């Protein structure tokens with residue numbers, strides 16, 4: 001019998017998480033197949049675009065701890081592939097001194113001895129020109145934070161996976177998963193079998209998990225990715241050492257507003273709102289809600305006087321949110337050889353190398369390198385078919 005369609009592991013979904021999982025498996029000499037429904041590269045999921053923020057500044061220690069190793073893994077990939085994927089810019093975190101979120105981030109940085117600088121109302125504008133710090137707001141800079149070149153990172157990790165003998169089959173949509181000690185995966189073009197399967201399908205996670213009788217409490221939202229024109233070209237540029245920034249909450253809203261220095265599109269600064277309207281991932285272009293843009297316009301007019309408060313470019317991206325905004329990293333409750341990573345809630349890119357490592361460990365039945373209790377599905381009231 002031919003073993004062509006037989007693998008040690010099949011990874012479904014070639015976004016950042018699936019690509020790093022496949023790469024980790026191949027590094028461990030496992031015969032691995034990475035399946036992707038669209039032709040690669042594509043911009044219909046969550047991992048496309050030129051940039052993402054990388055940072056250690058989090059409210060919870062467990063993310064900061066994971067990022068310690070994760071920076072190393074990003075650097076290792078850069079060295080292996082001879083490609084630059086990270087640029088240090090620092091991350092300026094601003095928020096009301098009295099707010100819990102701002103204080104938690106500041107305390108996490110402090111407790112974990114992450115290099116940081118605290119700014120005050122007196123010295124703020126000297127360090128960060130062209131930004132108005134709201135009265136009562138504090139400001140702290142996570143020094144090692146920066147920008148990851150997202151599209152380049154995806155291409156690089158997929159290339160390294162292939163160099164290690166890994167197989168990518170794109171334009172192959174998974175249509176069925178049959179659990180068992182050997183899992184059978186059917187696609188639009190063939191049938192494959194593997195000892196274990198990892199589902200990293202981003203906004204489509206529940207569409208695949210349904211074949212295994214499981215549904216997760218995931219909400220898919222569309223984010224308007226807005227770019228704003230500098231009145232004086234270069235004033236918020238990465239070369240001027242303008243940092244990434246994150247506003248924990250402000251006059252305009254309770255949700256984060258965040259930005260990255262002008263870099264990818266000359267003269268344009270990326271600033272987005274960390275919330276959006278619910279959408280079907282296959283119908284995102286029909287979701288035309290712009291309430292996030294209204295919020296951003298008011299914020300920019302008030303606090304970023306060097307930008308034209310009208311977006312010059314609007315692209316789109318999807319978040320897949322869990323109720324607590326923490327990731328889902330777990331094995332299927334009935335079929336332990338089916339593993340999934342989902343619900344990255346708009347902050348998973350930077351963790352790609354660590355998520356890949358953890359999902360690889362779970363799929364090989366190993367004890368994961370980190371405590372996964374914040375990410376397990378038992379924290380939800382998950383719907384599992386009684387027939388299982």
Ligand SMILES: Cc1cc2nc3c(=O)[nH]c(=O)nc-3n(C[C@H](O)[C@H](O)[C@H](O)COP(=O)(O)OP(=O)(O)OC[C@H]3O[C@@H](n4cnc5c(N)ncnc54)[C@H](O)[C@@H]3O)c2cc1C
Pocket residue numbers: 012013014015016017018035036037038044045046047048051052053054172173174175200201202203204205208223225272317318319341342344345346347348349350351
């Ligand atoms: C606007 C925006 C800004 C963000 N900013 C940051 C940031 O600054 N820092 C950060 O760390 N993170 C950030 N994120 C979050 C980060 O980008 C995501 O958490 C991450 O990309 C999720 O990756 P994924 O692999 O889970 O999903 P995806 O990238 O969506 O990958 C899933 C893949 O599965 C494929 N697939 C689905 N169903 C099937 C099927 N049936 N058969 C085959 N293939 C299938 C899809 O086509 C897709 O390619 C941001 C996200 C957005 C949208």
Ligand SMILES: O=C(O)[C@@H]1CCCCN1
Pocket residue numbers: 053054055246256258274346347348
């Ligand atoms: O993951 C991040 O670092 C950013 C922070 C702000 C919201 C979007 N994601």
